[in-house]
Amino acid sequence: MSIEITMLRAIEVLDSRARPTLSVTVELAGGAVARAGVPSGASTGSGEAVELRDGDPERYRGQGVRTAVGHVNGEIADAVRSRRFADQAAFDQALIELDGTPSKSRLGANAVVGASMAVARAAAARQGVPLWRSLSPDGVPARLPVPHFNVLNGGAHAANPLDFQEFMIAPLGAPDLAEAVRAGAEVYAALRRRLTDGGHSAGLGDEGGFAPELTRPEDALALLLDAIGDAGYTPGRDGVAIALDPAASEFRQPDGTYLVAGEKLTSTDMIARYRQITEDFPVWSIEDGLGEDDRDGWIRLTEELGEGVQLVGDDNFVTNPAVIAQAIEDGIANASLIKLNQIGTVTETLQAMAVCRQAGYGAMVSHRSGETEDSFIADLAVGSGCGQLKSGAPARGERVAKYNRLLEIAAHRPRLPFGLTP
Ligand SMILES: O=C(O)[C@@H](CO)OP(=O)(O)O
Numbered sequence: 001m002s003i004e005i006t007m008l009r010a011i012e013v014l015d016s017r018a019r020p021t022l023s024v025t026v027e028l029a030g031g032a033v034a035r036a037g038v039p040s041g042a043s044t045g046s047g048e049a050v051e052l053r054d055g056d057p058e059r060y061r062g063q064g065v066r067t068a069v070g071h072v073n074g075e076i077a078d079a080v081r082s083r084r085f086a087d088q089a090a091f092d093q094a095l096i097e098l099d100g101t102p103s104k105s106r107l108g109a110n111a112v113v114g115a116s117m118a119v120a121r122a123a124a125a126r127q128g129v130p131l132w133r134s135l136s137p138d139g140v141p142a143r144l145p146v147p148h149f150n151v152l153n154g155g156a157h158a159a160n161p162l163d164f165q166e167f168m169i170a171p172l173g174a175p176d177l178a179e180a181v182r183a184g185a186e187v188y189a190a191l192r193r194r195l196t197d198g199g200h201s202a203g204l205g206d207e208g209g210f211a212p213e214l215t216r217p218e219d220a221l222a223l224l225l226d227a228i229g230d231a232g233y234t235p236g237r238d239g240v241a242i243a244l245d246p247a248a249s250e251f252r253q254p255d256g257t258y259l260v261a262g263e264k265l266t267s268t269d270m271i272a273r274y275r276q277i278t279e280d281f282p283v284w285s286i287e288d289g290l291g292e293d294d295r296d297g298w299i300r301l302t303e304e305l306g307e308g309v310q311l312v313g314d315d316n317f318v319t320n321p322a323v324i325a326q327a328i329e330d331g332i333a334n335a336s337l338i339k340l341n342q343i344g345t346v347t348e349t350l351q352a353m354a355v356c357r358q359a360g361y362g363a364m365v366s367h368r369s370g371e372t373e374d375s376f377i378a379d380l381a382v383g384s385g386c387g388q389l390k391s392g393a394p395a396r397g398e399r400v401a402k403y404n405r406l407l408e409i410a411a412h413r414p415r416l417p418f419g420l421t422p
């Protein structure tokens with residue numbers, strides 16, 4: 001179905017960190033109207049598409065975002081209005097060419113991805129199909145993903161001393177989505193009780209997980225394991241497993257070592273530490289276990305742990321199909337994180353997922369630490385059939401919007417399969 005845009009408009013709105021971002025609205029010939037909210041990361045990979053944003057995140061000035069808004073309303077709208085595009089790929093290609101840089105830094109990746117997402121949603125509405133269905137590639141069965149609830153926050157997402165950024169619970173053994181969501185909520189509640197009973201703060205980090213004054217990752221994991229038990233679930237792949245995103249680029253030192261809980265560790269030490277962690281705790285997936293530049297470390301990590309553990313590239317892969325293809329050739333990781341705004345268009349995001357699928361790599365669709373109420377990623381996770389979505393804690397509106405969208409899809413389509421793998 002071709003795409004003909006009659007109106008494209010952006011405004012500045014707030015994200016979940018009280019920082020400015022874009023909301024983009026599009027109208028297609030025939031009257032379909034759709035809107036998209038643009039997310040924004042804090043622990044970004046250096047190869048990400050470049051959003052236009054203010055230098056000082058502490059200050060609300062909005063100038064960078066205002067420039068991006070101006071680009072949507074000016075240059076982009078002028079270039080795409082009243083033109084007919086064969087499909088989403090043709091529209092996204094026009095955005096890429098109009099920007100003209102490899103990083104989308106001229107128009108701003110936030111301007112570009114907002115336009116791309118809004119058009120994808122409007123095109124689905126015009127066809128009268130749910131977004132997840134129109135995002136689903138030919139021959140790829142849709143499925144409901146296992147939600148990965150980030151219930152303990154550290155690193156760049158919290159002010160506590162915990163160096164690892166994300167501790168997620170993954171109800172891999174849940175029979176269906178509703179039970180997985182319930183497990184997430186119950187473990188979250190049990191964890192809050194454990195924390196307050198133990199004299200810890202139950203204050204929250206950017207992704208809605210608790211941010212207690214813990215230091216060692218193993219202490220956080222022990223608490224989480226207890227909370228899984230308190231809530232009455234079996235820890236492990238048959239019940240509730242754990243996934244980590246240490247986001248190791250954030251604590252990698254200029255000399256190449258890693259600073260964890262005050263201890264200086266080499267890549268070899270880190271790999272040994274992860275091995276021990278996977279033996280002591282039901283950790284099934286580790287994302288960004290090493291820094292984005294630690295190529296040799298990544299290869300060894302994959303050799304040593306890749307058989308039994310999902311190893312996810314985020315900062316090093318940046319949802320870039322070419323980068324992921326090269327990493328597959330190099331034997332780095334066995335899965336990729338997938339974030340629309342890291343690469344900047346819907347089409348390139350789908351290409352990145354196709355590269356993963358063809359190589360037998362896993363793919364986990366992901367939110368950003370700065371979010372809006374937009375739930376596009378829930379549909380992307382379902383349509384791509386990738387089996388995994390991380391969207392923060394089962395609390396806070398901008399996180400819950402994604403899980404609630406999954407529940408809505410599940411309620412409408414009770415026969416859609418659920419889970420990691422068919
Ligand atoms: O590292 C990550 O995976 C993300 C999302 O959880 O964080 P940010 O959006 O800050 O890059």
Ligand SMILES: [Mg+2]
Nearest residue numbers: 245287288314
């Ligand atoms: Mg990450």
